[in-house]
Amino acid sequence: MNATPNLNDLKPNARAAAGDVVLSGAEVLLRVLVDQGVEVVFGYPGGAVLPIYDALFRQNAIRHVLVRHEQAAVHAAEAYARSTGKVGVVLVTSGPGATNAVTGLVDALMDSIPVVCFSGQVGVPLIGTDAFQEADTTGITRPATKHNYLVRRAGDLARVVHEAFHIARSGRPGPVLVDLPKNLTVGPAPYQPASRAPHPSYRPRTEPDREAVARAVAAMKGAKRPLFYTGGGIINSGPRASEALGRLVRMTGFPCTSTLMGLGAFPTTDRQFLGMLGMHGTYEANLATHGCDVLVALGARFDDRVTGRLDAFSPDSFKIHADIDPSQINKIVQVDVPVLGDAGRIIEMMIEEWARQSEIPDSAALAQWWQQIDAWRGIRSLHFEQDMTPSAIIRPQHAVRRLYELAMETGRDTYVSTEVGQHQMWAAQHFQFDRPNRWLTSGGLGTMGYGLPAAVGAQIAHPDALVIDIAGEASTLMNIQELGTIAQYRLPVKLFILNNQYMGMVRQWQELLHGSRYSESYSAALPDFVRLAESFHARGMRATCVGELDDVIRAMLAEPGAVVADISVAQDENCYPMIPSGAAHNQMLLGPEQDGEVKVSAEGRMLV
């Protein structure tokens, strides 16, 4: 397969013909990581990766962050990647180390996050013998990664590692796993710099077709009720894409909505932003999606959380779909103009075309559209009433709002991660993001336990920033061991738990769809989070009523070290607005007054 000689059987410390010192495979790996600009590796040691840990020990260029569970290593690397735009790097041992990483890999796959995960493997001669801690890691992770490799020959090592980074970060980004048999990391291996030759078979297209963009812009010029529907692809494309999006939205005057993954690409506090769309999106975003005549999807993939009932999704619109991944085009929704390429490049080209095409947009129609949108806005679908009596129960939305407002008062650069559940949706609705890369959440996979390790990754990448995990009490217990990592590296992460003593999102569905039979969704036997924090060398704080909330948030924000803030919130709160499964965007539930009207179809009941 490759002309490089097989160096497996060379003796260690033998000298290569050129006279260079022969490096071990582990040393070659680290050298390639340095070439690739890697500064941090999140990992956990074990027998099969000991040679790599030994090489790490003897160098200073790469920092290793010891997590407490391999799943957390991947989530930390994901957040590192998402908050910096670099590739996140993970190192785990064979067998259980690799299997523990699988959830994180699938999470990164679903959200298109560039991660390279190195797993140890038993030596090549032992593969297939059920050796100790052997697992078919490439077999297990094949559908969990964008691509994976089992390196069988030392001569392939450097090339494969370079290639893994290229594949993880280019095209539609994603996780790549490289399985490294122990004999290859112990034995000698040839170092190679990154090749400049294009990959023989993998050639993602990034530069859009001008003609497709021109057709898209022509439709936009003729629109009477246009809407931008933006997604995580813009964040992935880099800050330039978000900056360009801002220009495009302003120059067109069009309204803009975003998916969960895209929040922050366009400032969520901007007047032209309608809020998030989809299952827990705003009334105005969903009705605009339903009623628009030209829908411009940018780096978004028509996920089922966004579309609701498909045959009723944006029924009268001319659809433009910009995506880097050809397989997303016409996958869920048939579109009129597909534009393949990097979202940032497409947006920049749209700006050029908008200026170049001489048609005058119908500003009267647009003004009328905005009037309609403002009327929908008048419904105030995210509104809630908080009883401000000091002893009143805290509503979770209020807790998020206050957290946002008080965090803004600090003026600090703020990164927010979340777990999965109601609190995640409240965070998406009530925390505001005016810049990209500040919002770290598990969208596609919806992985409980994502937020705390993600906060670790973000804080490692941005040591001086304010990093908050907006958590639920159930989710946070899924990776609570990361309080150990936080303690070890003195990370000033703030774990802000909206404690409703329920798996609230499960409870909500049980209330609305299963006759309020709360089967196994009560968070029984919860720990005392304050004492838990203290046992992990962090500060624990608690707010049990509205009167205590602001003081606790202020104290948390003022605390130089890690904090666990246990915020008791209303147990029976449901997350609104909501499009029940199988319903259309114009069949939203706005609040509990309408719960009686929930009529989920038989098909809807089968949907997740």
Place this chain on the structure above:
Amino acid sequence: MTTQEETTISAVISILVENESGVLARVIGLFSGRGYNIESLTVAPVEESRHQSRINIVTSGTPQVIEQIKAQVGRLVPVYRVSDLTTLGPHVAREMALVKVVSSGESRTEALRIAEAFRARAVDTTATSFVFELTGATDKLDSFIDLMRPLGLAEVSRTGVAAIVRGPRTI
């Protein structure tokens, strides 16, 4: 899946891949993971240096599903090209079968007679059995096997479809 017609069509997908370990598993895993059909599958190296293999898959689905199959397969890193031969124009699709018939007397002569009509070759003959080798389109093989059924059909081994576009065009 809002507007497209729901008619199921059959398609022959040819995939040119880097001949590396695990590549077939990637393709097959993609089909099973995404719920696409595989009616038949062939794979073999097709290039002198054996760096590239060609996988031919006969599948079926709505036109939209077939489009998705192509796009999803095209995403795999070791895939050079993927084509739907059924949309590229006329193509030749052939498979080979080895058919064992165990019988005597009347049935035995009848089997031989039908084999001749189908231009099947007896590649193994004993006093009580034949192994016929037959190449052709899938439906020709199907009907031959059907005809052998009452005549002592004992075992069938088929290769699956190899296909190529007619004329000077290539995938």
